[in-house]
Amino acid sequence: MFSNLFREQSDERATMVLNPVISKLSGKLVVLASASPRRLEILRNAGLRFEVVPSWFKETLDKGLYTAPHEYAVETAKQKALEVARRMPIKHLKTPDIVIGADTIVSVDGMILEKPVDKHDAYRMLSSLSGKEHSVFTGVAIVLCHEKENEEVDYQLIDFYEETKVKFADLSEDMLWEYINSGEPMDKAGGYGIQALGGMLVEYVHGDFLNVVGFPLNHFCKQLDLIYNRCTSSSDQESASARLSKSSPHPTSVLTQLPHNLTDQSSQSPSSSAKHNSSASLRPNSPPASQTHHTHGSPSFSPVHKAKKEDGDSEVSESSRMLVNSFSKDRGAEIIGSDNTALPLIPSRGQVIELNVAREDSEPKREDLQRIMELMDGFKASKALFTASKLCVFDLLHRSPGLDSAQMAQEIKASVKGTECLLEACVSLGLLKSKDRKCQKPVYENTDLAVRFLRSDASYSLHGYIQHCNNTVWPLFSHLESAVLEGSHQHEKAFGKKTNDLFQDTYYNNQEIKLRFMRAMHSIAKVTGKDVATAFDLSTFKTACDLGGCTGAMAYEFTEAHPGLTVTVFDLPAVVEMIEHFRPQHKDNRVSFVAGDFFQDELPKADLYILARILHDWSDEKVHSLLSKIAQTCTPGCGLLLSEIFLDEDRKGPCRGLLQALSMSVGKQRSAAEYTLLLKSHGFITAHVRHTDNLLDAMLCIRV
Numbered sequence: 001m002f003s004n005l006f007r008e009q010s011d012e013r014a015t016m017v018l019n020p021v022i023s024k025l026s027g028k029l030v031v032l033a034s035a036s037p038r039r040l041e042i043l044r045n046a047g048l049r050f051e052v053v054p055s056w057f058k059e060t061l062d063k064g065l066y067t068a069p070h071e072y073a074v075e076t077a078k079q080k081a082l083e084v085a086r087r088m089p090i091k092h093l094k095t096p097d098i099v100i101g102a103d104t105i106v107s108v109d110g111m112i113l114e115k116p117v118d119k120h121d122a123y124r125m126l127s128s129l130s131g132k133e134h135s136v137f138t139g140v141a142i143v144l145c146h147e148k149e150n151e152e153v154d155y156q157l158i159d160f161y162e163e164t165k166v167k168f169a170d171l172s173e174d175m176l177w178e179y180i181n182s183g184e185p186m187d188k189a190g191g192y193g194i195q196a197l198g199g200m201l202v203e204y205v206h207g208d209f210l211n212v213v214g215f216p217l218n219h220f221c222k223q224l225d226l227i228y229n230r231c232t233s234s235s236d237q238e239s240a241s242a243r244l245s246k247s248s249p250h251p252t253s254v255l256t257q258l259p260h261n262l263t264d265q266s267s268q269s270p271s272s273s274a275k276h277n278s279s280a281s282l283r284p285n286s287p288p289a290s291q292t293h294h295t296h297g298s299p300s301f302s303p304v305h306k307a308k309k310e311d312g313d314s315e316v317s318e319s320s321r322m323l324v325n326s327f328s329k330d331r332g333a334e335i336i337g338s339d340n341t342a343l344p345l346i347p348s349r350g351q352v353i354e355l356n357v358a359r360e361d362s363e364p365k366r367e368d369l370q371r372i373m374e375l376m377d378g379f380k381a382s383k384a385l386f387t388a389s390k391l392c393v394f395d396l397l398h399r400s401p402g403l404d405s406a407q408m409a410q411e412i413k414a415s416v417k418g419t420e421c422l423l424e425a426c427v428s429l430g431l432l433k434s435k436d437r438k439c440q441k442p443v444y445e446n447t448d449l450a451v452r453f454l455r456s457d458a459s460y461s462l463h464g465y466i467q468h469c470n471n472t473v474w475p476l477f478s479h480l481e482s483a484v485l486e487g488s489h490q491h492e493k494a495f496g497k498k499t500n501d502l503f504q505d506t507y508y509n510n511q512e513i514k515l516r517f518m519r520a521m522h523s524i525a526k527v528t529g530k531d532v533a534t535a536f537d538l539s540t541f542k543t544a545c546d547l548g549g550c551t552g553a554m555a556y557e558f559t560e561a562h563p564g565l566t567v568t569v570f571d572l573p574a575v576v577e578m579i580e581h582f583r584p585q586h587k588d589n590r591v592s593f594v595a596g597d598f599f600q601d602e603l604p605k606a607d608l609y610i611l612a613r614i615l616h617d618w619s620d621e622k623v624h625s626l627l628s629k630i631a632q633t634c635t636p637g638c639g640l641l642l643s644e645i646f647l648d649e650d651r652k653g654p655c656r657g658l659l660q661a662l663s664m665s666v667g668k669q670r671s672a673a674e675y676t677l678l679l680k681s682h683g684f685i686t687a688h689v690r691h692t693d694n695l696l697d698a699m700l701c702i703r704v
């Protein structure tokens with residue numbers, strides 16, 4: 001059915017290549033490291049010319065070691081592609097330009113289904129899919145091979161995955177066996193082929209249909225576009241390769257980790273080795289179906305590996321290497337950090353900055369020096385922002401744009417000299433704009449950034465959080481050295497009193513500090529709330545309880561996003577008595593507030609419990625105590641939505657989470673797998689994990 005459909009169109013395609021990016025590959029030796037006839041057909045029909053060299057990589061990775069099914073699919077795809085990329089120069093005596101590897105799996109109820117081994121296995125798989133929605137993941141790896149004069153080959157790896165949701169009808173026994181006896185299930189992931197008879201079993205498909213067939217063509221073309229049109233506009237991959245491999249010699253970190261066999265090497269990459277350490281069981285990791293088809297790019301640029309053709313000994317280039325990995329979901333792969341682009345001071349999730357200075361005594365490279373200086377100056381920039389915000393500079397310029405430094409000094413009751421320095425610093429940081437006037441001092445205005453985030457009355461104002469950073473986080477970090485030496489928090493040194501419970505002992509026994517803290521929570525909840533609230537399909541839940549929901553900012557985002565949901569915000573009495581300060585203009589009757597202590601009092605009944613930025617504040621012991629209370633209140637099928645910064649499994653990022661951990665609060669930053677284990681011990685199974693690409697990640701768990 002599928003083949004015929006394609007065949008009708010392919011005559012036209014023989015002469016016309018629809019996606020111009022496919023034409024970028026003409027003249028290159030493209031290799032498909034897969035024997036799947038369906039993948040072959042999809043790519044052929046798209047106008048791609050390639051050789052098929054099936055991978056010898058045995059698909060035997062331990063699924064239990066991956067926290068999300070797509071990670072397993074991507075890793076298998078990588079291994080397949082790398083095995084072929086490495087074998088070809090030796091066995092086929094030619095080096096491909098590009099090797100494409102792919103692996104398709106089906107995931108249902110936390111299980112990964114690959115190809116059935118026999119009819120009974122097919123029956124087991126198909127009956128587990130009957131009447132349910134499942135996810136089809138295809139991991140894709142693109143290996144770019146760059147041959148060097150000295151017979152060495154550079155491998156550059158880009159990987160991504162696509163998820164499609166498929167719902168099966170209820171399948172009767174007769175139907176199941178009839179389908180199994182047709183023989184179709186045997187060589188297909190999940191035991192069905194959607195493009196043929198298996199299509200009759202399917203009620204709906206959300207996302208890329210071809211992904212279910214075996215290859216996400218649309219996402220693949222977008223990746224090629226990124227590689228060839230955006231990253232490497234000049235002289236093909238030359239520039240990308242150069243930028244990626246530019247400057248490298250700190251070989252130790254790479255060279256010593258490179259085993260002789262590139263295939264093994266990839267499986268021992270930092271992230272996958274961390275997965276090997278993780279004991280978390282495999283769970284699906286997926287966004288809502290509506291976002292499935294276009295938000296799943298996790299492209300990553302891995303280090304440019306060098307391998308000698310003859311013996312496989314790995315070697316790292318002598319020049320120094322600057323590498324930034326990016327997993328940004330919508331922006332796709334992004335290479336930053338070349339000479340012309342600024343490195344972020346705090347890399348976001350997925351960005352890895354490696355600046356390896358050549359030899360200790362060689363002349364310093366400008367970008368290396370710049371990076372260190374930026375890190376050293378970071379605190380000055382923070383403090384300039386805090387001070388301007390505290391002195392209401394952005395509010396004043398909103399009300400009266402075009403003040404000069406003397407006028408501003410008068411308004412904020414400060415010295416003209418100091419004000420001038422502060423305003424100039426803010427201009428250089430991109431927070432203010434200055435306009436020069438003939439023979440007069442310049443005048444100042446807010447930049448768009450300040451208008452959106454720094455005014456205290458902006459919808460997405462971070463003013464409250466900035467003040468919290470200035471008054472609470474700053475003093476804690478000024479005692480960082482003691483925190484590190486002693487391994488404990490520094491509340492007593494920073495705030496002059498002992499703290500057992502940060503909230504009740506420090507924040508809430510002073511009205512001003514309490515309001516400031518609540519404003520801080522409010523501002524972060526406002527900017528992150530929508531992404532957290534829409535991270536999952538919550539339509540099956542009717543009542544939610546936001547534990548420690550503070551001002552209700554997050555709760556309002558949930559009711560806004562889910563028309564059928566009512567939310568009870570549960571927080572300490574000291575907080576609930578202040579909520580009138582934060583009520584939105586258009587009061588939403590679906591949000592209500594209950595005062596109580598979640599460690600001691602009875603929790604309101606709900607179908608869904610929300611824990612947003614709660615657990616990181618507490619020790620494992622306290623977390624267990626809270627989770628056990630929630631578990632007792634929940635009935636099977638109830639949900640628990642957890643939102644935190646999830647540390648990467650290898651604890652190498654995200655930087656923001658690791659820096660937050662430095663404040664050595666009583667609690668700790670944890671990875672998604674660590675949260676999964678904590679929750680599992682109270683009968684919650686992690687159903688979905690979502691990196692929202694905003695400040696907070698999210699995880700949806702179901703009580704079994």
Ligand SMILES: C[S@@+](CC[C@H](N)C(=O)[O-])C[C@H]1O[C@@H](n2cnc3c(N)ncnc32)[C@H](O)[C@@H]1O
Nearest residue numbers: 503521525548549550571572597598599612613
């Ligand atoms: C870090 S804030 C997070 C606020 C909110 N969930 C958000 O994401 O914006 C922690 C919240 O937990 C509340 N909290 C702390 N201890 C509590 C307790 N024992 N019972 C109820 N709420 C508590 C605090 O008052 C505060 O509102």
